Amino acid sequence: xxxxxxxxxxxxxxxxxxxxxxxxxxxxxxxxxxxxxxxxxxxxxxxxxxxxxxxxxxxxxxxxxxxxxxxxxxxxxxxxxxxxxxxxxxxxxxxxxxxxxxxxxxxxxxxxxxxxxxxxxxxxxxxxxxxxxxxxxxxxxxxxxxxxxxxxxxxxxxxxxxxxxxxxxxxxxxxxxxxxxxxxxxxxxxxxxxxxxxxxxxxxxxxxxxxxxxxxxxxxxxxxxxxxxxxxxxxxxxxxxxxxxxxxxxxxxxxxxxxxxxxxxxxxxxxxxxxxxxxxxxxxxxxxxxxxxxxxxxxxxxxxxxxxxxxxxxxxxxxxxxxxxxxxxxxx
Numbered sequence: 001x002x003x004x005x006x007x008x009x010x011x012x013x014x015x016x017x018x019x020x021x022x023x024x025x026x027x028x029x030x031x032x033x034x035x036x037x038x039x040x041x042x043x044x045x046x047x048x049x050x051x052x053x054x055x056x057x058x059x060x061x062x063x064x065x066x067x068x069x070x071x072x073x074x075x076x077x078x079x080x081x082x083x084x085x086x087x088x089x090x091x092x093x094x095x096x097x098x099x100x101x102x103x104x105x106x107x108x109x110x111x112x113x114x115x116x117x118x119x120x121x122x123x124x125x126x127x128x129x130x131x132x133x134x135x136x137x138x139x140x141x142x143x144x145x146x147x148x149x150x151x152x153x154x155x156x157x158x159x160x161x162x163x164x165x166x167x168x169x170x171x172x173x174x175x176x177x178x179x180x181x182x183x184x185x186x187x188x189x190x191x192x193x194x195x196x197x198x199x200x201x202x203x204x205x206x207x208x209x210x211x212x213x214x215x216x217x218x219x220x221x222x223x224x225x226x227x228x229x230x231x232x233x234x235x236x237x238x239x240x241x242x243x244x245x246x247x248x249x250x251x252x253x254x255x256x257x258x259x260x261x262x263x264x265x266x267x268x269x270x271x272x273x274x275x276x277x278x279x280x281x282x283x284x285x286x287x288x289x290x291x292x293x294x295x296x297x298x299x300x301x302x303x304x305x306x307x308x309x310x311x312x313x314x315x316x317x318x319x320x321x322x323x324x325x326x327x328x329x330x331x332x
C-alpha cells in the first residue's frame with residue numbers, strides 16, 4: 001500500500017486562444033482519496049458524470065473496501081467470472097511480479113490485513129511475531145494464482161489486493177475515455193497518480209510538483225522538485241507519512257513479500273515516470289521494497305522508466321538519485 005503526495009501547479013484560466021476550447025475542471029472523491037482532472041474541451045463539454053460512472057465501475061471490480069466488488073467476492077471464495085478491468089490489472093500485476101523478481105506481489109493481502117493496516121491500527125498479536133508471519137507467508141505468492149479465461153484459480157486462504165496498481169490503472173482508463181472523446185490536452189490525477197497529455201491552456205507543458213518526503217509539510221517550501229510532464233505518467237511512493245508507530249518503532253505500509261514484515265531500507269520516496277500510469281504505480285511500490293541499489297540496476301535495464309529517488313546514506317544524510325533523462329525536465 002502506497003501513498004502519493006503530488007500537487008498540480010496549473011494556473012487556471014477561463015479559455016485558450018481558441019474561444020471554443022475551454023478548460024474544464026472535474027474533481028471529487030474516489031478510491032479513498034480524491035481526483036482532479038483538467039482538460040481542454042471544445043464548447044466546454046463536461047464529462048464529469050461519465051468519469052464518475054467509470055470510477056464507480058472500477059470500484060465495483062477492484063475495491064477491496066467494497067463488499068459487493070468483484071475482487072471482494074473472489075477473495076471470499078465465491079465462484080464468479082472476472083471482468084475486463086480485473087483481467088487487465090491481474091495480467092499487468094503478474095507481469096510486474098516476475099519483472100521485479102517478485103518484489104511486487106498483489107497477493108500480500110493476508111499480511112497487510114494481519115498487520116492491521118486496513119484498520120489503521122497495528123494488530124498486537126501479529127506484531128513482531130515471526131512464527132505467525134511465517135505461517136501467513138504460506139498464503140502469499142502471486143505465482144500460485146492463475147487466471148484462465150474469466151475464471152480465477154485462487155488457492156485456499158489466498159487473497160488479492162490491487163491497491164498498489166489500481167489508482168494508476170484508473171488514470172489510464174480515464175485517459176482512454178478522454179481520448180475517445182477527442183480530448184487531446186489533459187492532466188488526470190487520482191490519489192496522487194497522474195498522467196499528462198498535450199499542453200495546458202497556455203500551450204505549455206503541464207507542470208507538477210512532488211512533495212518532500214517529510215511528515216509535516218511546510219507550505220512555503222513543500223516540493224522536493226517541480227517538473228514539466230509531457231505525455232508521461234508519474235507515480236510516487238513513500239513511507240514517510242503513512243506509517244504506524246508502536247513502542248518507538250515506525251512500521252511502513254509497504255510490506256516486503258519475502259519477509260512478511262514492513263519494508264526496511266534507506267529509501268524515503270520513489271517517483272517513477274513511465275508511459276503507463278498503471279506501470280508507474282506498480283513500479284513505485286516495487287522499488288520501495290527493492291531499495292536503492294536494486295532499483296538503480298532495474299532502471300538501467302529498463303530505459304523507458306525514469307526515477308527520482310530520495311534516500312539517506314549510512315550517516316542519515318539525505319541523498320537523491322535522478323536518471324539523466326529526467327534532469328532536463330526538472331525546473332526547480
